[in-house]
Every structure is written in structure tokens, then in C-alpha cells.
Amino acid sequence: MSGGARAEEASPHRRARTARPSWLAGMVWRAGMVWLAGVAWLAGTVAGCGPLSETHREPGNSHEVATAPPGSTGGEARAEITVRAGRVSPPPGWVEARRGQRIAITVTSDVPDELHVHGYDRTAELRPGEPVTVRFRADLTGVFEVETHRSGLVLTQLAVR
Amino acid sequence: MTEALAHGVGERSDLPIPLFYAYAGAFAALVVSFLALGLLWADSRFRGDRAGRVVPLRLPGRPARIVTLLLALHTTGLLLLGPVEDNAAPHLVYVLFWVGLVPASLLFGPVWRSLSPFRLLPDRPRRALPARLGYWPAAGGLLAFTWTELVAPEPAAPPTLLVFGAGYAAVQLAGTRVYGHAWLERGDPFEAYSTLVGQLSPLGRRADGTRVLRNPFDGLDAVEPAPGLVATVCVLLGSTGYDGFSTAPAWVDALQSGPLGRTALGTLGLLATVAVVALLYGGCLGLAGLIGGTRGLAPRFAHTLVPIALGYLVAHYFSLFVIEGQRTLVLALRLDLVVDQNAVAPETIAIVQVLAIVAGHVAGVVAAHDRSVRLLPEARAVAGQIPLFVLMLAYTLGGLTLLFAA
Numbered sequence: 001m002s003g004g005a006r007a008e009e010a011s012p013h014r015r016a017r018t019a020r021p022s023w024l025a026g027m028v029w030r031a032g033m034v035w036l037a038g039v040a041w042l043a044g045t046v047a048g049c050g051p052l053s054e055t056h057r058e059p060g061n062s063h064e065v066a067t068a069p070p071g072s073t074g075g076e077a078r079a080e081i082t083v084r085a086g087r088v089s090p091p092p093g094w095v096e097a098r099r100g101q102r103i104a105i106t107v108t109s110d111v112p113d114e115l116h117v118h119g120y121d122r123t124a125e126l127r128p129g130e131p132v133t134v135r136f137r138a139d140l141t142g143v144f145e146v147e148t149h150r151s152g153l154v155l156t157q158l159a160v161r
Numbered sequence: 162m163t164e165a166l167a168h169g170v171g172e173r174s175d176l177p178i179p180l181f182y183a184y185a186g187a188f189a190a191l192v193v194s195f196l197a198l199g200l201l202w203a204d205s206r207f208r209g210d211r212a213g214r215v216v217p218l219r220l221p222g223r224p225a226r227i228v229t230l231l232l233a234l235h236t237t238g239l240l241l242l243g244p245v246e247d248n249a250a251p252h253l254v255y256v257l258f259w260v261g262l263v264p265a266s267l268l269f270g271p272v273w274r275s276l277s278p279f280r281l282l283p284d285r286p287r288r289a290l291p292a293r294l295g296y297w298p299a300a301g302g303l304l305a306f307t308w309t310e311l312v313a314p315e316p317a318a319p320p321t322l323l324v325f326g327a328g329y330a331a332v333q334l335a336g337t338r339v340y341g342h343a344w345l346e347r348g349d350p351f352e353a354y355s356t357l358v359g360q361l362s363p364l365g366r367r368a369d370g371t372r373v374l375r376n377p378f379d380g381l382d383a384v385e386p387a388p389g390l391v392a393t394v395c396v397l398l399g400s401t402g403y404d405g406f407s408t409a410p411a412w413v414d415a416l417q418s419g420p421l422g423r424t425a426l427g428t429l430g431l432l433a434t435v436a437v438v439a440l441l442y443g444g445c446l447g448l449a450g451l452i453g454g455t456r457g458l459a460p461r462f463a464h465t466l467v468p469i470a471l472g473y474l475v476a477h478y479f480s481l482f483v484i485e486g487q488r489t490l491v492l493a494l495r496l497d498l499v500v501d502q503n504a505v506a507p508e509t510i511a512i513v514q515v516l517a518i519v520a521g522h523v524a525g526v527v528a529a530h531d532r533s534v535r536l537l538p539e540a541r542a543v544a545g546q547i548p549l550f551v552l553m554l555a556y557t558l559g560g561l562t563l564l565f566a567a
Contacts, residue, residue, distance in 0.1 A: 087418055088417070088418070091410070091414040092410055092413045092417070093410045094410060118172045119173045119502060140502045141176065141506070142173035142175060142176060143173060143175065143408070144172065154413050157174075157408065157410065159176060160176075
């Protein structure tokens with residue numbers, strides 16, 4: 001940095017007024033990029049090797065949300081949801097799962113409807129008052145809505161890490 | 162037919178970013194802001210429209226616009242007559258056009274200007290475009306589109322898209338008929354959007370139409386302050402912010418079991434988010450003006466929000482563009498391929514999201530610094546910037562919080 005500045009002073013033919021702006025802006029730009037890359041690398045290494053990143057919304061930590069800690073029922077993440085008079089209970093929350101885990105979502109609706117798990121594209125017919133369970137293996141990561149097609153209600157969101 | 166809550170189309174949304182990423186991003190934003198205050202240049206460096214090296218590039222305008230027109234007609238045909246299941250039209254609108262406009266403009270400058278079929282119409286203004294109109298029509302149009310995408314009862318249903326498309330086309334036709342092509346520059350929401358994002362492209366376009374290779378900061382500096390510019394940028398930031406929290410369980414619950422009903426509450430939520438973004442901007446710029454002893458700063462700093470809004474947009478649409486982009490191609494070209502929904506790992510998405518938000522913040526801070534040292538008296542330039550940095554930190558921390566918690 002200081003070497004560059006000296007060189008600039010020492011060279012009398014440099015068109016300082018026009019050349020400097022982009023030169024300096026370029027320096028700042030590059031420095032910023034290097035710095036950002038550093039932060040990204042740091043973020044990647046720390047997050048990759050510890051439980052630091054998993055303190056948030058660990059299954060069982062949240063309240064009022066239909067979650068089940070993994071491993072509690074033979075490694076199956078379960079949710080039981082009831083729809084009555086257009087209301088979802090428990091209120092739409094999250095079902096947490098790890099990739100590869102088995103999922104079982106049981107829904108009881110008071111009206112005929114169709115259950116749909118987005119992304120996984122699982123559907124099931126719901127008959128009034130009859131609990132219906134969809135089971136599948138969580139092999140896609142992301143957050144997926146579980147909803148009823150006819151009444152258009154979000155029942156829960158399936159979060160697969 | 163899919164009716165996802167957010168994004169118009171899409172079967173999935175992103176996992177919350179790990180807490181550590183949120184902290185790293187917030188820390189980075191803080192450090193950069195304070196470094197910028199102390200270390201960046203004391204005289205304005207960016208030269209706006211005068212900057213850049215002229216590129217002798219003539220694009221064939223007419224054929225490109227005819228192709229767009231045919232694509233638009235094809236999409237309309239699909240909406241009217243296409244299959245009920247696996248119709249490509251909503252994907253063509255929401256993924257290829259709306260989300261694709263961002264990377265295309267970022268790479269090639271104001272692309273919708275070059276592709277807009279409305280520019281095939283003759284440029285015969287009957288009246289001069291009133292200056293006070295500025296970007297207001299674009300702000301209104303973008304709000305209408307984001308409402309359609311994020312709040313409308315069935316964003317991907319053909320009637321919804323047809324109504325929006327018909328309204329959009331009618332307004333552009335009428336505007337062009339009265340005011341000529343000058344209308345399209347700021348009245349066509351997508352052209353205004355693409356041109357604003359395109360200011361950050363290395364391949365820029367000067368006001369006189371010359372193509373130049375330039376520092377994106379010079380391009381950003383060339384944004385002309387105009388009425389409604391602040392509103393336009395606030396709509397972009399606010400709607401993306403609303404998109405961020407609209408899938409949060411508490412909001413989903415309020416939407417479907419609150420007394421107002423889904424559409425009314427969603428509309429209020431969208432408007433409130435835009436209003437919060439705008440009030441924050443107005444308040445901080447007012448404070449900066451008081452400290453710096455200069456009036457009328459608000460429109461002259463609006464360009465600094467463009468990179469921040471861009472960071473939000475990239476963070477929210479990156480995975481959608483990669484995954485639903487595949488589906489768009491599969492559906493539109495009737496390919497016999499399966500969409501890889503695990504195409505990007507959750508870690509990759511999180512890193513891209515945090516980097517986009519922080520990079521947008523850094524670019525906003527640099528642009529604001531340069532504008533401050535140009536506009537504010539020397540003795541007050543540093544102090545006058547503090548409210549601006551507080552503003553940007555608020556947007557950035559808000560964006561990270563949405564990624565982390567919603």
C-alpha cells in the first residue's frame with residue numbers, strides 16, 4: 001500500500017486526477033472481495049465442524065409446534081394434525097427431520113379433502129374424521145409445505161436438513 | 162396446480178441459515194461500515210455517466226424484441242389453452258422472466274430495454290412526460306406484480322397471471338401512445354427494474370445510449386434522482402423482505418386463521434413492510450441532512466439501496482432459480498428429465514445468501530460514502546454518514562434475521 005503510494009508520488013507523468021479513482025476503487029473492491037472470501041471460508045470451516053450451527057430450532061426446543069425429536073420413535077419424525085372447522089391444530093409449525101430420516105404425518109380432517117406434501121409430491125385422500133398417515137423417507141433438503149388441496153390450508157412445514 | 166405460499170411458483174423454500182452464518186454476516190457488515198467511515202477516500206471518486214470505456218456494440222434491437230413478443234404470445238397461449246397440470250406458463254413468468262431478469266441485467270446491463278416488445282411501437286409522443294411522474298408508475302407496477310406473486314390467492318393460476326398481464330400491457334400501450342418511449346423508461350416496471358439492476362453491470366449503457374465497460378460503482382453513481390425512485394427501491398426491498406417472513410409459522414397461522422382473511426392480511430403485511438423500509442429510509446436521510454446541514458438528500462441517496470435490494474433478491478431467489486429454472490426448461494421444452502431438487506446443498510445456499518446480503522451492504526456503504534463526501538460539507542461528511550450506515554445496518558441485519566429466523 002505505502003510502496004504504491006510512493007511510486008505514485010515519484011512518477012511525475014502519472015495522470016493522477018483521472019487515473020487514481022478507478023485504481024483506488026479497484027483496490028478497495030479487491031480488498032473487500034478477499035476479505036469476504038475469508039469470512040466465507042471461516043464460516044464454512046466453523047459451521048462444518050461443530051454443533052454451533054444447530055442451536056436454532058432443534059426439534060423439541062420450540063413450543064406449540066408439531067415436532068418430534070429424532071430417534072424417539074424408531075428414528076421416525078412424526079406429526080399429528082387435526083383440521084376442524086377450517087382451523088389447524090396444533091397451529092401450523094415445523095416438522096424437523098434429518099435427511100434420510102423417515103417421516104410420518106397423520107392428518108384428521110372434518111371435511112373430505114386431499115393432503116399434499118410439496119416437493120415430495122405425496123398425496124392422500126382425507127375422509128371426514130378418519131386419520132390418514134403418509135409415510136416417506138426425507139431425501140430432499142429444504143422446507144416443504146404440507147397442505148390440504150381443497151381448503152388450501154397449510155398444515156405444517158417439513159424442514160429437512 | 163401448485164399453490165405455494167411464497168414466490169408464486171416453487172415446491173420448497175430454504176432452510177434457515179445457521180446461527181453462525183448470521184453472526185458472521187452481521188459482524189462483517191458492522192466492520193465494513195466502520196472501516197468505510199474511517200478509511201475510504203475523502204474526495205468523491207465515482208464519475209457516473211462519464212466513466213467507462215466505450216464499447217462499439219450495436220445490438221440488433223428489432224429481432225430480439227420480436228422474439229420476446231413471440232415468447233410473450235406463446236406464454237399467453239399456454240395460460241389460455243395450456244394443460245391444467247404441468248403448465249410451463251407460470252414458470253416462464255415467475256422464474257425465467259421475473260427472477261431471470263436479475264442475473265441477466267447484472268451481466269448485460271438494462272436487458273428489458275433491449276428486449277421489451279413495447280419498444281417495437283412507434284416513438285411518437287403526443288405530450289412530454291411530466292417530470293413529477295418520475296418512477297412512480299414503476300413503483301406502482303412493481304408493487305402490483307409483487308402483490309400478485311406473494312399475496313394473491315392463487316399466484317400461479319392462469320386467471321391471476323392473465324389479469325396482471327392484461328393490466329400491464331394496457332398501461333404500457335396507453336403510456337407509450339401518449340408519451341412515446343420516454344414512458345417505458347420509467348413507467349414500465351420491468352424496464353425500470355432491469356435498468357436499475359443493470360446499473361451494477363460492468364457492461365453499462367450511458368444516458369445517450371453508448372455502451373461502455375465500466376466500474377459498477379460508476380454505473381450506480383449514474384442513477385438519476387427522480388420522483389418515485391426511493392419508492393421503487395423501497396418496494397423492491399420491502400416485498401423481498403415480506404417474502405422472507407411470509408412462510409414463518411406464526412405468520413402462516415395468522416394468515417389462515419386470523420379474522421381479516423388471507424388476502425387482506427397479506428396485503429397489509431406487504432404494504433406495512435414496504436412502509437417500514439421507506440420510513441426507516443426517510444428518517445435516517447432526514448437525520449443525515451440535519452447533521453450534514455444539507456436539504457433534499459433522500460432522492461440523491463436512493464441509488465445506494467439498489468445493491469442492498471439486489472443482495473436481498475439474490476438471497477431469496479438463488480435456490481429457486483437453480484431448482485425451478487430446471488423445471489422451467491423441463492416443462493417449456495417438454496424434456497424427459499427429472500428435476501434435481503437437491504441440486505444445491507443447504508450449506509451452499511446459506512453461504513450464497515449471507516455473501517449476497519453482505520456484498521450488497523458493502524456496495525451500498527461504498528456508494529453512500531462517495532455520495533456523502535460529494536454532497537456534504539467536508540467537516541460534516543463523516544458525521545453525516547452515520548445515519549446512513551445505521552440505516553444500511555438495519556436493512557442488512559433485518560435481512561440476515563429473516564434468513565435465520567423465517
